[in-house]
Amino acid sequence: MSLTPRPINVTFAYQQVAEEIESQILRGELKPGDQLPGETELAQLFGVTRSTVREGLRHLESDGLVHRPSPRRLEVTVPQADQLTTRAGRAMALMKVTFRELWEVTMVTEPLAARIAAERASADEIEMLQGLHSDLVGAEGQMARTIELDEAFHTRIGEMGRNRVLGLAREPISLLLFRGFAQIAPYATQFYKRQIEAHSNIIAAMRDRDCDRAEKWARMHIEDFWRGAQIAGLEDAVALNPRALS
Amino acid sequence: MSLTPRPINVTFAYQQVAEEIESQILRGELKPGDQLPGETELAQLFGVTRSTVREGLRHLESDGLVHRPSPRRLEVTVPQADQLTTRAGRAMALMKVTFRELWEVTMVTEPLAARIAAERASADEIEMLQGLHSDLVGAEGQMARTIELDEAFHTRIGEMGRNRVLGLAREPISLLLFRGFAQIAPYATQFYKRQIEAHSNIIAAMRDRDCDRAEKWARMHIEDFWRGAQIAGLEDAVALNPRALS
DNA sequence: GAATGTCATATTGTCCGACACTAAGGGGTA
DNA sequence: TACCCCTTAGTGTCGGACAATATGACATTC
Known part of the structure; x- marks a missing residue:
């Protein structure tokens, strides 16, 4: 019998944060230009620490799905060419x-x-x-x-x-x-x-x-x-x- | 007189960490397959906290320049197609x-x-x-x-x-x-x-x-x-x- | 009234310290 | 050699802390 080699991947908290936000953007629930809540608020929203949220945000930021026009604003954006x-x-x-x-x-x-x-x-x-x-x-x-x-x-x-x-x-x-x-x-x-x-x-x-x-x-x-x-x-x-x- | 609009951009510590490592990869000093030091070591190497290093690493990870085959290994890699x-x-x-x-x-x-x-x-x-x-x-x-x-x-x-x-x-x-x-x-x-x-x-x-x-x-x-x-x-x-x- | 200046507040970037969990390697046993 | 157990180091996550500063509200000036 052959065991189907499904690579199990543990998803860490910071990944889940990123994926959740990403998913909402792709589904259109969050539109480019929308402003996201502050890190503290996101943290309690997702039930994790601010550090964890931050790591997730770095991920999204690097993906070009969100960006900071100023350090205080975090908004959804379409990836730049x-x-x-x-x-x-x-x-x-x-x-x-x-x-x-x-x-x-x-x-x-x-x-x-x-x-x-x-x-x-x-x-x-x-x-x-x-x-x-x-x-x-x-x-x-x-x-x-x-x-x-x-x-x-x-x-x-x-x-x-x-x-x-x-x-x-x-x-x-x-x-x-x-x-x-x-x-x-x-x-x-x-x-x-x-x-x-x-x-x-x-x-x-x-x-x-x-x-x-x-x-x-x-x-x-x-x-x-x-x-x-x-x-x-x-x-x-x-x-x-x-x-x-x- | 026209003021040349030079967009001043403060680069944060976590960005500098990412850029430094990225730069070494692109320059060929770090080759795909190479293993990177642990977060703690990187932290003292760059003179920042582990949290800061982590944020930089998330950035690189999302760029596909480094990845973790297992949570304990952090190695340089070429971005996957x-x-x-x-x-x-x-x-x-x-x-x-x-x-x-x-x-x-x-x-x-x-x-x-x-x-x-x-x-x-x-x-x-x-x-x-x-x-x-x-x-x-x-x-x-x-x-x-x-x-x-x-x-x-x-x-x-x-x-x-x-x-x-x-x-x-x-x-x-x-x-x-x-x-x-x-x-x-x-x-x-x-x-x-x-x-x-x-x-x-x-x-x-x-x-x-x-x-x-x-x-x-x-x-x-x-x-x-x-x-x-x-x-x-x-x-x-x-x-x-x-x-x-x- | 518009432009400018001042100020309080909230939020970020960074730091520190801590802990559970587990992957990796070492050493012992068969 | 091959297998198993165990120690250890390193990651993921947490909570708390603090200085710096962007932001918006408010006061002042013309």
């Missing part, structure tokens, strides 16, 4: 993902981002993107600034399609991938120029609301990046931790 | 993303997953996938089980391409999207049959190592899903919280 980005990026860095893995996914996300951005971006947004691009052109030679602006360029496109799911999915990936720029540039002299050209073409396509063209140029842009990575011999190199730069 | 999935899924549910957003991204991730799976999966893995599919066929009529198996089918394909970045990116999305199955099936009678057919064709293409065909069928599969969603009027409906089912 940048928090998720940080976490996912950290995880990918720690699991030592390769540039190949990052690139394969980027090959489909960036073209999609460009396509829906071309379809939905406002004229103002396109102009802002043009501004960003101009800054990038002006920053030639300054590696750190170039990377920063390149990232910003792609992030903006990712936001312009008004698809939050895509935004969430592509951000940590592109952040890690485009950091590779620094390692590629020295090897491929034409590289920089072609990146600039691709950016220009993407913006032009967006101005014309030509989704197909925007998508195509984005794809070529990322393909180009890969060629650079190959020249630099980075295909199966481990992507750097974004944190390492800041 | 399912943890990230849960978090991202929760976030998307709370920000009330629509099926359209989920679908748009899925339209590029699943074809990619099928393509690289067809290229890299072992014969055994393809057989296991076939097994999963057979179970799915056998589960006709049982909605909950059908959804569960459908999710598993897609997850497996996502893993078979051996691209962890894709795995991380697509999992929370597909989880949320395929839950919509339950809402679609009642409206579209042909729907179920066509999903089954698509799955079969994907497996067949994988057997032939025909990447293009696998990709094509995956795309058609997801397009089909969208047609179903349109019939059910779900395009801009908010995706359900996965938690709501469990």
Whole structure:
């Protein structure tokens, strides 16, 4: 006879506190913006000590489900995108993902981002993107600034399609991938120029609301990046931790 | 004159504890698997109380950077995929993303997953996938089980391409999207049959190592899903919280 | 009346000390 | 060696304490 291996897990008090509050948030009984009672009150509500409540709150805080605008206010909130980005990026860095893995996914996300951005971006947004691009052109030679602006360029496109799911999915990936720029540039002299050209073409396509063209140029842009990575011999190199730069 | 709005942030002791340990992990000084000192020792190391250390540890624990195999062991670990999935899924549910957003991204991730799976999966893995599919066929009529198996089918394909970045990116999305199955099936009678057919064709293409065909069928599969969603009027409906089912 | 300044209060961040429970390792026995 | 018992250290939880300070109420000034 086989005993079903159900991993029994003792749930400690602080976990139960966190789970209970989390559950109420997910069930919609607590809505983002709602303010929670003080720690002392929560403690007697749950029948535990304040220390225990605090540990549970740290958990929720780190999950991004609650946050403190000021030390005295504790309110429910929806997890912030940048928090998720940080976490996912950290995880990918720690699991030592390769540039190949990052690139394969980027090959489909960036073209999609460009396509829906071309379809939905406002004229103002396109102009802002043009501004960003101009800054990038002006920053030639300054590696750190170039990377920063390149990232910003792609992030903006990712936001312009008004698809939050895509935004969430592509951000940590592109952040890690485009950091590779620094390692590629020295090897491929034409590289920089072609990146600039691709950016220009993407913006032009967006101005014309030509989704197909925007998508195509984005794809070529990322393909180009890969060629650079190959020249630099980075295909199966481990992507750097974004944190390492800041 | 404009005052630069520098958001002053006091960092509390428990945050500093967490940040210090986190930083050492990210810098590689602490490697996954390493065991950390006890709370009491950490407390005197950092010059704070045990309570303070504990709050910091809860933070790291929730981040998935450390975990306790048993209450007595505290070791460094790389964030687990399912943890990230849960978090991202929760976030998307709370920000009330629509099926359209989920679908748009899925339209590029699943074809990619099928393509690289067809290229890299072992014969055994393809057989296991076939097994999963057979179970799915056998589960006709049982909605909950059908959804569960459908999710598993897609997850497996996502893993078979051996691209962890894709795995991380697509999992929370597909989880949320395929839950919509339950809402679609009642409206579209042909729907179920066509999903089954698509799955079969994907497996067949994988057997032939025909990447293009696998990709094509995956795309058609997801397009089909969208047609179903349109019939059910779900395009801009908010995706359900996965938690709501469990 | 609006803006500014003062003050009392409640709540947080941190500390200390304590205790029950149990996982882990040590030593003894078969 | 393999098994069992026992000691011990470390965790989870508790209760209480205190300084610092955000907050809202109130008083003052223009």
